[in-house]
Amino acid sequence: MLSINDKDLGTPARTAEKLVTIEVDGRAVTVPEGTSVIRAAALADVVIPKLCATDSLEPFGSCRLCLIQIEGRNGYPASCTTPVEAGMKVRTQSEKLTQLRRGVMELYMSDHPLDPFECKAGGKCELHEMARAVGLEQVRYDHGGRNHLDLPADDSNPYFSFDPARCILCSRCIRACDEVQGTFALTIDGRGFNSVMSPGQHLQYIDSECVSCGACVQACPTDALMEKTLIEKGRAERAIVTTCGYCGVGCSFKAEVKGDEVVRMVPNKDGFPNHGHSCVKGRFAWGYATHPDRVKKPMIRKRISDAWTEVSWEEAISYAAAELRRVQDKYGRGSIGGITSSRCTNEEAYLVQKLVRAAFGNNNVDTCARVCHSPTGYGLKTAFGTPAGTQDFDSVASADVIMVIGANPTEGHPVFASIMKRRLRAGARLIVADPRRIELVRMPHIEADYFLQLTPGTNVALFNALAHVVVTEGMVNEKFVAERCDPREYKLWRDCIVNERNSPEAAEQITGVPAEKIRGAARLYAKGPNSAIYYGLGVTEHSQGSTAVLAMANLAMVTGNLGRAGVGVNPLRGQNNVQGSNDVGSFPHELTGYRHVSDPQLRADFEKEWHVTLDPEPGLRIPNMFDAALDGSFKGLYVEGEDIAQSDPNSQHVAAALSAMEIVIVHDIFLNETAKYAHVVLPGSSFLEKNGTFTNAERRISMVRKVLPPLAGKEDWEVTCELAKALGYPMEYRHPAEIMDEIARLTPTFAGVSYAKLERLGSVQWPCNETAPAGTRVMHVGEFVRGKGRFLLTEYVATDERTSQRFPLILTTGRILTQYNVGTQTRRTKNVAWHAEDRLEIHPHDAEQRGVRDGGWVEVSSRAGSIALRAEITERVQPGVVYTTFHHPETGANVVTTENSDWATNCPEYKVTAVQVMPTARRPERVPAGRALQAAK
Numbered sequence: 001m002l003s004i005n006d007k008d009l010g011t012p013a014r015t016a017e018k019l020v021t022i023e024v025d026g027r028a029v030t031v032p033e034g035t036s037v038i039r040a041a042a043l044a045d046v047v048i049p050k051l052c053a054t055d056s057l058e059p060f061g062s063c064r065l066c067l068i069q070i071e072g073r074n075g076y077p078a079s080c081t082t083p084v085e086a087g088m089k090v091r092t093q094s095e096k097l098t099q100l101r102r103g104v105m106e107l108y109m110s111d112h113p114l115d116p117f118e119c120k121a122g123g124k125c126e127l128h129e130m131a132r133a134v135g136l137e138q139v140r141y142d143h144g145g146r147n148h149l150d151l152p153a154d155d156s157n158p159y160f161s162f163d164p165a166r167c168i169l170c171s172r173c174i175r176a177c178d179e180v181q182g183t184f185a186l187t188i189d190g191r192g193f194n195s196v197m198s199p200g201q202h203l204q205y206i207d208s209e210c211v212s213c214g215a216c217v218q219a220c221p222t223d224a225l226m227e228k229t230l231i232e233k234g235r236a237e238r239a240i241v242t243t244c245g246y247c248g249v250g251c252s253f254k255a256e257v258k259g260d261e262v263v264r265m266v267p268n269k270d271g272f273p274n275h276g277h278s279c280v281k282g283r284f285a286w287g288y289a290t291h292p293d294r295v296k297k298p299m300i301r302k303r304i305s306d307a308w309t310e311v312s313w314e315e316a317i318s319y320a321a322a323e324l325r326r327v328q329d330k331y332g333r334g335s336i337g338g339i340t341s342s343r344c345t346n347e348e349a350y351l352v353q354k355l356v357r358a359a360f361g362n363n364n365v366d367t368c369a370r371v372c373h374s375p376t377g378y379g380l381k382t383a384f385g386t387p388a389g390t391q392d393f394d395s396v397a398s399a400d401v402i403m404v405i406g407a408n409p410t411e412g413h414p415v416f417a418s419i420m421k422r423r424l425r426a427g428a429r430l431i432v433a434d435p436r437r438i439e440l441v442r443m444p445h446i447e448a449d450y451f452l453q454l455t456p457g458t459n460v461a462l463f464n465a466l467a468h469v470v471v472t473e474g475m476v477n478e479k480f481v482a483e484r485c486d487p488r489e490y491k492l493w494r495d496c497i498v499n500e501r502n503s504p505e506a507a508e509q510i511t512g513v514p515a516e517k518i519r520g521a522a523r524l525y526a527k528g529p530n531s532a533i534y535y536g537l538g539v540t541e542h543s544q545g546s547t548a549v550l551a552m553a554n555l556a557m558v559t560g561n562l563g564r565a566g567v568g569v570n571p572l573r574g575q576n577n578v579q580g581s582n583d584v585g586s587f588p589h590e591l592t593g594y595r596h597v598s599d600p601q602l603r604a605d606f607e608k609e610w611h612v613t614l615d616p617e618p619g620l621r622i623p624n625m626f627d628a629a630l631d632g633s634f635k636g637l638y639v640e641g642e643d644i645a646q647s648d649p650n651s652q653h654v655a656a657a658l659s660a661m662e663i664v665i666v667h668d669i670f671l672n673e674t675a676k677y678a679h680v681v682l683p684g685s686s687f688l689e690k691n692g693t694f695t696n697a698e699r700r701i702s703m704v705r706k707v708l709p710p711l712a713g714k715e716d717w718e719v720t721c722e723l724a725k726a727l728g729y730p731m732e733y734r735h736p737a738e739i740m741d742e743i744a745r746l747t748p749t750f751a752g753v754s755y756a757k758l759e760r761l762g763s764v765q766w767p768c769n770e771t772a773p774a775g776t777r778v779m780h781v782g783e784f785v786r787g788k789g790r791f792l793l794t795e796y797v798a799t800d801e802r803t804s805q806r807f808p809l810i811l812t813t814g815r816i817l818t819q820y821n822v823g824t825q826t827r828r829t830k831n832v833a834w835h836a837e838d839r840l841e842i843h844p845h846d847a848e849q850r851g852v853r854d855g856g857w858v859e860v861s862s863r864a865g866s867i868a869l870r871a872e873i874t875e876r877v878q879p880g881v882v883y884t885t886f887h888h889p890e891t892g893a894n895v896v897t898t899e900n901s902d903w904a905t906n907c908p909e910y911k912v913t914a915v916q917v918m919p920t921a922r923r924p925e926r927v928p929a930g931r932a933l934q935a936a937k
C-alpha cells in the first residue's frame with residue numbers, strides 16, 4: 001500500500017530518447033517512446049482507475065479496470081499495457097467505460113467486503129478507492145455464493161499479515177517479489193476459483209523463501225497484505241523522509257507517524273539509492289528504538305565494580321569532564337582519547353573528533369572503520385586519490401560483468417543486491433570469489449559464470465593471478481593505461497606481475513582455485529566491456545587487506561574499468577555511515593577530507609576556525625589505545641555509539657585494556673558490553689530522534705530527520721557540545737545544519753554541501769563543490785583525482801595465522817540478513833524469529849572426522865581463546881574452513897580472533913583464524929573480564 005502522498009503513475013518510467021506526444025481527454029502530453037498510456041495520462045493529471053498496475057512493476061494487464069477508448073480503434077484496450085503512439089487520441093471517460101469498469105469492480109467486490117468499515121486499512125486501500133472512483137455503491141451478488149471470505153489468515157510473519165480472504169489475485173505481490181526483490185517466493189497456488197496467492201505450496205510466510213523485504217506488502221492494493229503495526233495503530237497522520245539507520249546502502253524511507261509513535265517505515269519511491277525498495281531491517285526492524293532496554297538517564301559510578309547511580313545530565317557531564325581533566329593532569333595530555341562510530345551522523349562524528357583535537361588537545365581519535373574498511377581508505381586513496389567507492393549504486397545497471405569478492409550482498413547489502421540481481425537477470429555475467437558458497441552463486445534465474453572458492457587469506461594471490469592473465473594474454477587496455485596511469489610504476493608492476501609466481505598455476509597452489517577457472521574469470525572480466533568490482537570485508541579484514549585493495553585497483557586500471565558507468569572498484573560498506581565518519585576526520589592522522597594533520601597550512605585553517613592550537617602529531621589508533629592502556633599511559637576514553645568490547649578482536653585483551661582505564665565514558669542507546677567497563681553512561685539518541693546526515697557507500701549524503709523527540713531529552717551532538725563546554729572549550733551550534741556548514745567551510749570536497757541543498761536535491765554525492773555543485777555520481781572520469789593512477793606492487797605474503805596440527809581449520813566470519821553487526825539493535829526486534837543464535841557452519845567431511853552432529857554444541861578454540869556454539873553441517877563451506885556470524889554477544893566470536901592486522905591500517909584479520917572444532921556437551925563459560933585482566937597482567 002502506498003505511503004502518504006505517494007502518487008502512483010501506473011507503470012515504470014521509460015528512458016527512450018525519442019519523445020511521443022498524445023492527447024488524453026483533450027490534454028496534450030509528451031513522453032518517452034514506450035511509455036504506457038496510463039502513465040502518460042497520470043503525467044497529464046488524468047487518473048485512470050487501475051488495480052493490477054503500479055509504477056514499480058512492469059504492466060500485467062489482468063484486472064481490466066484501466067480500459068480506455070482510442071480514436072479510430074475498436075474495443076477498449078487496457079491503458080497499462082498499451083504504449084503511446086504519436087498522434088494517439090485517448091478517451092478515459094465515457095458511459096460505456098464507466099459501465100465496464102463498474103462491472104469489473106462489482107465482480108471483485110463480490111468476493112471482498114464492500115463496507116469500508118470492514119477494511120483493515122480503514123477503507124483507504126486502493127481497492128476501496130477504486131470502488132468509489134467507479135461509483136460502485138452496492139454489489140448485486142451477495143456474499144452467500146462461493147467466495148474466499150472464510151480463508152484463514154497467515155500471521156506467521158512477525159511484521160505483516162496475509163489475509164487471503166482479502167486477496168483479489170492481482171499478482172502485484174508476486175511480481176514485486178520477482179521483479180523488485182528478486183526472491184521469487186510467491187506463486188498462485190491452485191486453479192480456477194480455488195486459486196490463492198501463496199508463499200509456496202502449503203507454506204506459511206515464515207517457512208517460505210520470503211526474506212521479509214516488504215515489497216509485496218508495499219505493492220498490494222488491498223488489505224490482504226498489511227503491516228501489523230498499521231493494523232494495530234491505524235493510519236499515520238504525517239510522514240517524514242529520513243535515512244535508514246542500518247547498512248551502508250543508506251536507503252531513504254518515509255517514517256509514518258501518528259501522535260508520537262512510528263506506525264511504519266515505508267521505502268521512499270523518490271529516494272536514492274533504493275528507489276522505493278527496502279530490506280527487512282530498515283523496513284521493519286526499527287522497534288529497538290523504543291525497546292525497554294533503552295538507557296534514558298545518565299549514570300555514573302566510581303569503580304566498574306560499583307552499582308550505577310542515575311544522575312542528572314549536568315552531574316554526569318561535569319563528572320565526566322572533571323575525570324578526564326584529572327586523568328590528563330596526572331598522566332599527561334595524551335592519556336585520553338575518543339572513538340567515533342559509523343552509526344553516528346556525520347555531524348556527531350565531526351564533533352567527537354573536534355572534541356578530541358580541540359578540547360582534549362591531542363589526536364587520539366579513531367573510529368570503528370578501523371576494524372572494517374580502513375584498508376579501503378588507504379588502498380583507494382593511494383591508487384586513485386580518493387578513499388571512496390568510484391561509482392553510484394545505479395551504475396551497476398550498466399555493468400556487463402560483475403565481480404563480487406569477499407562480500408555477500410544478499411545478506412549484508414540486500415537492497416543493492418536486488419538492484420544487482422535485476423541486472424544479472426537481464427544478462428550481465430557474474431564472477432564470485434569467496435571462501436563460502438554465497439547465495440548469489442546460484443539462485444533463481446542467476447548463476448555465477450565463475451565461482452572462485454578460494455582459501456581464506458589468499459585474495460592477493462588470486463587478484464595477482466587475474467592480472468597476470470590479463471597482461472600475459474594481451475588483454476591490457478593499453479590506451480587507458482598510457483593516458484591515465486603513471487608509466488614508470490606501470491612498467492615496474494607489469495614486469496613483476498608477469499612473473500611465473502603470479503601465474504594461475506602458482507595461485508592454484510595457494511588459493512585452491514583451479515588455474516583454468518582463474519584464466520576464464522580473468523578473460524571474462526577483461527573483455528567486459530563494462531566490468532565492475534564490488535567487494536566487502538572479505539577483502540579488507542586481512543593482514544594484506546590494503547594490498548588486496550591495491551591489487552583490485554591494479555586490475556581495474558589495467559583493463560580500463562574506471563571512470564564511466566558500469567565499471568569501478570566499489571566497497572560495500574557495512575554500517576550506515578562508515579564512509580561519512582571517515583570523511584569527517586575520525587582517523588587519528590587525518591582531518592576532514594582525508595588530509596594529514598601534519599600539514600601546517602591545513603592545521604592553520606582549522607586553528608583559525610576552532611580557535612585552538614592543534615597537535616601536529618597523529619594520535620593513537622584503537623589497538624594502540626588498548627596497548628597504551630595496558631602499559632599504563634592511556635587512562636581515559638569517550639566512546640560514542642560503538643561497542644568496542646564486542647566488536648574489536650581478541651575480546652579478552654580489549655576487556656583488560658578497558659579495565660585498566662580510570663575513566664571510560666560510554667555514550668550509547670543501550671548498556672552494551674563496553675558499558676560493563678564504563679564509569680559514565682550518557683544516553684544516546686536513535687536515528688529516529690535526531691537531525692543530521694549519513695553518507696552511504698556511494699558517497700551519498702542523505703538527511704536523517706528527527707521523527708520523535710529524543711527519549712533521554714538530548715540529541716547526541718548536543719551531548720558532545722556540553723561535554724566540550726564542561727571541559728572549557730565551548731562548541732556552540734543551534735542546529736546540526738551549522739555543523740555541516742563548518743565541515744563545508746573546512747573541506748574542499750564538501751564545499752557545496754548544505755542542508756538547504758540537501759532539502760532541495762534530496763541527497764548529494766561528494767565531491768560537491770564549485771566544479772560539481774550537484775555532486776558527483778561517477779569518480780575519476782577522464783583523469784584520476786590524484787592525476788595519474790598508481791600501479792603498486794602487490795606481492796602476496798601469507799598471513800602469520802597458519803593452520804597447524806593443533807588448529808587445523810580456518811574460521812572465517814560473515815553476516816546474516818536479519819541481524820546487524822553485533823546485534824545490539826536487531827536482537828531487540830522481532831528479527832530474532834529468523835536468527836536467534838549464531839551457528840558454526842562446518843563441512844560434512846570435517847564434521848564427520850570430529851563426531852560433530854548437526855545442531856550439536858561445539859567448542860571452537862584458537863590461539864586467543866575459545867567459544868562454544870551450535871554446529872550446522874553444510875557444504876556451503878569447503879573442507880578445512882568453518883564459518884560463523886557474530887551477531888550475538890554470548891557467541892563471543894571475537895574471543896577467538898587474533899590480534900593480527902593489516903600491515904598498513906591495523907584493520908584486524910577477522911577473516912582468518914586457525915581453530916580446532918570439537919564437540920562439547922554444553923556451552924562452556926566464557927572467561928569473565930576480571931579474570932582476563934589478571935591473565936593480561
Ligand code: SF4
Pocket residue numbers: 173176177181183184185186199209210211212213214215216217
Ligand atoms: S516480503 Fe519480499 S521476499 Fe517476502 S514474499 Fe514479499 S516481496 Fe517476496
Ligand code: SF4
Pocket residue numbers: 166167168169170171172173174197219220221222224225
Ligand atoms: S495479496 Fe494483494 S497484491 Fe497479492 S494478489 Fe492478493 S490482492 Fe494482489
Ligand code: SF4
Pocket residue numbers: 244245246247248249250251274278279280281282283413414415416
Ligand atoms: S539495505 Fe541497508 S540501508 Fe537499505 S533498508 Fe536494508 S539495512 Fe537499511
Ligand code: FES
Pocket residue numbers: 049050051052053060061062063064065066078079080081
Ligand atoms: S491496471 Fe491495467 S489491466 Fe489492471
